[in-house]
Amino acid sequence: MADQKDYYETLGVSRDADDDTIRKAFRKLSKKYHPDLNHAPGAEQKFKEINEAYQVLSDPQKRAAYDQYGSADGPQGFGNAGAGAGQAGGFGDFGGQGGFGGGFDDIFSQFFGGAGGGAQANPSAPRQGADLQYRMDLTFEEAIFGKDTKISYDREAVCHTCHGSGAKPGTSPVTCHKCHGTGYIQVQRNTAFGTMMTRQACDVCGGTGKEIKEKCPTCHGSGHEQERHTIDVKVPAGVEDGQQMRLQQAGEAGTNGGPYGDLYIVFRVAPSKKYQRDGAEIYLTIPLSFAQAALGDEIKVDTVHGPVELKIPAGTQSQTKFRLRGKGAPRLRGNGTGDEIVTVEIQTPKHLNEKQRAALMQFAAASGEDVTPHNGTLFDRVKEAFKGGK
Template identity: 55%
Template sequence: MADKRDYYEVLGIEKGASDQDIKSAYRKLARTYHPDVNKADDAEAKFKEVKEAYDVLSDSQKRAQYDQYGHQDPNQGFGGFGGGDFGGGGFSDIFDMFFGGGGGRTRNPNAPQRGNDLQYTMTLEFKEAVFGKEMDINIPRTESCDTCHGSGAKPGTQPEVCSVCHGSGQEEVVQNTPFGRMVNRRACSNCGGSGKIIKEKCSTCSGSGHVKKQRKVHIRVPAGVDDGAQLRMTGEGDGGLRGGPAGDLYIVIRVKADEFFDREGDDIFCEVPLTFAQAALGDEIEIPTLTEKVKLKIPAGTQTGTYFRLKGKGVPRLRGTGQGDQHVKVVVVTPSKLSDEQKDLLRQFSGLSGEHTHEQDQSFFDKMKRAFRGD
């Protein structure tokens, strides 16, 4: 795992950072590297790296384990987080080699088997995530074959019990070693571990007992979901085998950036421009919110960078009641093109205020230039 960066370094935080610090760092970086916003070649890879770091550090149990062991997870052999297995069969193969099958741990090849979980990435517009959305999606998933009802055999026929393993799905191989006679148990080479032989295979599924189908699933995205959220739909994954339950479907939410609003938790932020006159004299301006336009009173003498809060105009709380707030930052815009009359009026204003314009201070700049020249 030497090629993996430290998760704290990825998020740009200290090891003792609070949960809120972790969340804030993740949201900032996720917006920066989101593939819908950042078109750089490495943006998607960095986005995934940030998401992986957040998934571990935001979970208290995973974080404690990471703090102690780093990327080397002792519970997963040498695989680390997201990591791997110990060889093909893991430690069970080692026990089987030395103890002849592990005393009753043999898996029944004909037992019901749960279907695989599936993942679907859903991209939402900013306001769709704020207010929620309902939609139908088509999911390709594995289901039991309707022709053979999952048996894999041609209709009118039945699978036969394997003559080598007698339906157990495993065969024993005896080896003579310097330590004595060893018995190794492995998947039956005749039936592939199924315990059955299909002589006449179903023409629909080619003997597998399952087929790929497009299944329509109705999704209800709750109001207030944020980028990176996951929705779990029980039983909407791959169908189970031999009567086993279906797996689950996980919907991963990706939220597009908005041109005007930024989001921090349940609060939203925006910037609005003010003219010098509006900031100096005060004004009442219209501010867009998520649902409507509202009036905002600007006091006289407002400075650039001042924030105003619109209570309850933020994002609906996903867990709980009410909504967050909207924070409005005002930025005083300096005009780039002025008429002669406007310039004269500003000079008059500057004189009345006791200020010195650039033209009046020209002698100062001349002195500074001469100092640099060494005159």
């Protein structure tokens, strides 16, 4: 327990802080340390710690277990001890709470009707809406230079008629007459161990603790309605295939006045027919003739930023690499731009005219080489032999 994390200290709140104070502290710190906004060393790790602390302290059951046992998983040996409290930027288990979640007291209360004294979630507490995922297809160039665009998608929004209450305008939800606002009822069950009391969600209010006498004509009591939502998106320059960007509160509507969830945009980048890319570096392979490689030349080379001049030194060998500084992709989480790496491949001509052949023979002789040219295919040589015999 010596290295046990102090979640209250991580968020900078007191141990008796209410839900609103904890939520405000989390939002303030997450904006300060989010890796999309803060590129300082250690910011991403700090953000993960903040997120982990909030996932525990914002959940009444986890917080109660943490306060009592120093762990959101309850006493050691119970619950899902290997599960993390939450991961920033992930896509798995949006809004879900796995396992029993509250340790021994909550397990006890499920079987014996709350006799263990475990904390119960407040059914009227604000809860954040579900996160959504959107796939955006980009061309190779769009990923490098970024773009401003609009996207549209379907989501659950706060009902425009009742503003999320679920009740008909002019009326309000009332405390459930059956569960008296707790959201749960006790049910007696006969088991092999005898008669036991178990706790389950109220069948009248559905666990909300509120009863709607006159339902909203638009959302029929849910407080939400489906909408086609359109937002502006600024795709940052330098994104890569598979990377994602989070847009806060662009997901689905929360409940009981809770905030909207987040929207995660996942980028899918089409490959280029000409270039290869690895992070901020761009790679291009170009052909060179034997004469260009041997004598040297100055040629134009394509880059994503436009053509540039490249000097080929005399005697350049095949697979030689040249670096064009600043002609790559922008670094998404850093300063400056990467480079373009140009690899040259010396091309051997497949067909020579008489002047080219004679010049190469002279070159071979000047080099002290005794070259016996191979003149065409076997079929060509047989054909020539028949011509000579006529």
